[in-house]
Amino acid sequence: MIEFNEFSFRYREGAEPVVRDITLSIPDGCFVGITGAAGSGKSTLTYAINGIIPHCYPGDFYGSVTVEGCDTVDTSLTDLSRLVGSVCQDIDSQMVSTVVEDEILYGLENFAVPREEIPARVDEALASMGIADLRDRTIDSLSGGQKQKVAVASVLALHPKVLVLDEPTAELDPASSVTVFDLLARYAREHGTTVVVVEQKIALLSDYADMLVIVDEGRIRFADTPDAVLAHSEELLALGVNVPRSTTLMNALSAQGLYAGPTVRNVAGAAAALKEVLA
Amino acid sequence: MAKFLEYVPGESFLHRMNPCVKLIGAVLIAIACFVTSNLVFLLILLAAALVMAASCGLGRETAGLCKAVFAFSLILAVVILLTTPHGMPLVPLPWGYIGTGSLLAALTVVVRLMAAAIPLFLVFYVTKMNDLTNAAVKQLHVPYKYAFTFTSTVHFIPVFMNDMAGIMEAQTARGVEFDGSFAKKVRLMIPLCVPLLVSSVRKTNSAAIAAEVRGFNLRTRTSGYKDYPLHGEDFIAIAVCALVLAVAIALAVVG
Numbered sequence: 001m002i003e004f005n006e007f008s009f010r011y012r013e014g015a016e017p018v019v020r021d022i023t024l025s026i027p028d029g030c031f032v033g034i035t036g037a038a039g040s041g042k043s044t045l046t047y048a049i050n051g052i053i054p055h056c057y058p059g060d061f062y063g064s065v066t067v068e069g070c071d072t073v074d075t076s077l078t079d080l081s082r083l084v085g086s087v088c089q090d091i092d093s094q095m096v097s098t099v100v101e102d103e104i105l106y107g108l109e110n111f112a113v114p115r116e117e118i119p120a121r122v123d124e125a126l127a128s129m130g131i132a133d134l135r136d137r138t139i140d141s142l143s144g145g146q147k148q149k150v151a152v153a154s155v156l157a158l159h160p161k162v163l164v165l166d167e168p169t170a171e172l173d174p175a176s177s178v179t180v181f182d183l184l185a186r187y188a189r190e191h192g193t194t195v196v197v198v199e200q201k202i203a204l205l206s207d208y209a210d211m212l213v214i215v216d217e218g219r220i221r222f223a224d225t226p227d228a229v230l231a232h233s234e235e236l237l238a239l240g241v242n243v244p245r246s247t248t249l250m251n252a253l254s255a256q257g258l259y260a261g262p263t264v265r266n267v268a269g270a271a272a273a274l275k276e277v278l279a
Numbered sequence: 280m281a282k283f284l285e286y287v288p289g290e291s292f293l294h295r296m297n298p299c300v301k302l303i304g305a306v307l308i309a310i311a312c313f314v315t316s317n318l319v320f321l322l323i324l325l326a327a328a329l330v331m332a333a334s335c336g337l338g339r340e341t342a343g344l345c346k347a348v349f350a351f352s353l354i355l356a357v358v359i360l361l362t363t364p365h366g367m368p369l370v371p372l373p374w375g376y377i378g379t380g381s382l383l384a385a386l387t388v389v390v391r392l393m394a395a396a397i398p399l400f401l402v403f404y405v406t407k408m409n410d411l412t413n414a415a416v417k418q419l420h421v422p423y424k425y426a427f428t429f430t431s432t433v434h435f436i437p438v439f440m441n442d443m444a445g446i447m448e449a450q451t452a453r454g455v456e457f458d459g460s461f462a463k464k465v466r467l468m469i470p471l472c473v474p475l476l477v478s479s480v481r482k483t484n485s486a487a488i489a490a491e492v493r494g495f496n497l498r499t500r501t502s503g504y505k506d507y508p509l510h511g512e513d514f515i516a517i518a519v520c521a522l523v524l525a526v527a528i529a530l531a532v533v534g
Contacts, residue, residue, distance in 0.1 A: 093485035110494030
């Protein structure tokens, strides 16, 4: 369970709090998508979960954030990292090794995973992200998408209870983005892992997330199921969140009293709903 | 062709050698190059280094390295030529002359730097960064933080070079012409050091955080998963390197 309780944070060099009055509960095993306009405070929320705030970026921290009962202020970054696996936005900086296998090994060695467990963990992590064939490749020879998968696999190998990913598909094409989310969702389901993803692609998030959190100017504007959040398409567009056009169309029809079904997230859903409306 | 100082996978003799032996051997050879001024001996070491590079399939990378070291050593060579009036005079100068001894000294500097640099750079091309770090920690008892800092520095060199190339490309797209004399290129590149520095500091900070959230502070001497046993060829290699150093010292004492 991750709990934000009246959490606000101002970076030391900033004049105003970047996030304010955040109160949110994320149950175990939940797949949460966080989105919002650039500079809205999405990444800061992930930093609060993995302890980067306040341990690496000092500032004024108000309220509390707890992960599995551990207060992120009182718990050291190292102890938090036993619970929370993090994939940063800047993948190149995250890589510490020259070869994929070594990158996966890095965390396992640090956390003193028993030697006899290590080969199986490496195999499992590579297989989970579908990159077993990249095992002996040098990091430099990988594409941006492959590096993203390696970064995620290196964290999955640690079997974290919570997985925090900051724009994991930033360098991926739409098809690869879907693949990464498929793999993540499957892994989270099989291992009961809580996943918190910051992502700009709201349509993609909606297909996988149990809870969608919309952040605007440091405050949570919506935190609900994707269907419930996407029902507010006009407000989302006003906040700078790019809602799928099929959703906007069906919501407009709904407002006119022409459609009364559930929120539509994609073109296929809209086509089916329109057939019903026109029938 | 691999980027500067980036590991190139392979199965050559040098690839298979113990990482610590590679590092120590390269350092011994580098010391030997600076101990002696015997040009023939230095030429033999340079030839041996080139053969070693070719044996690992790193001919192109080594040629690129030689070019860079040659350019740098040429500056030193010119300074020596102009300031060391030795041997039979060949070219008179207002403050002395360039002699046969000056030429020999300048040539020695060029060969020495190339012969010393190649083995050191080869170590990084034929050794995985993690192996180098872990072996140094396990076998040489170097504290992990220092070993990691050193290998991370090497790891980031191509990253920063890539960033610099990106910044230069962006400037070229905006009409800056980097073609032309060396002095002009340097003058145009100096202002670019600021964005490079900003991006480097940001990347280094991100890397430090990324390492920390993956348990960097928990690392101990025994954390490394792989072992790096010493084999017969490792002992032979280190003995040969020690012998090279001994010969260099002997030549320095005798000559």
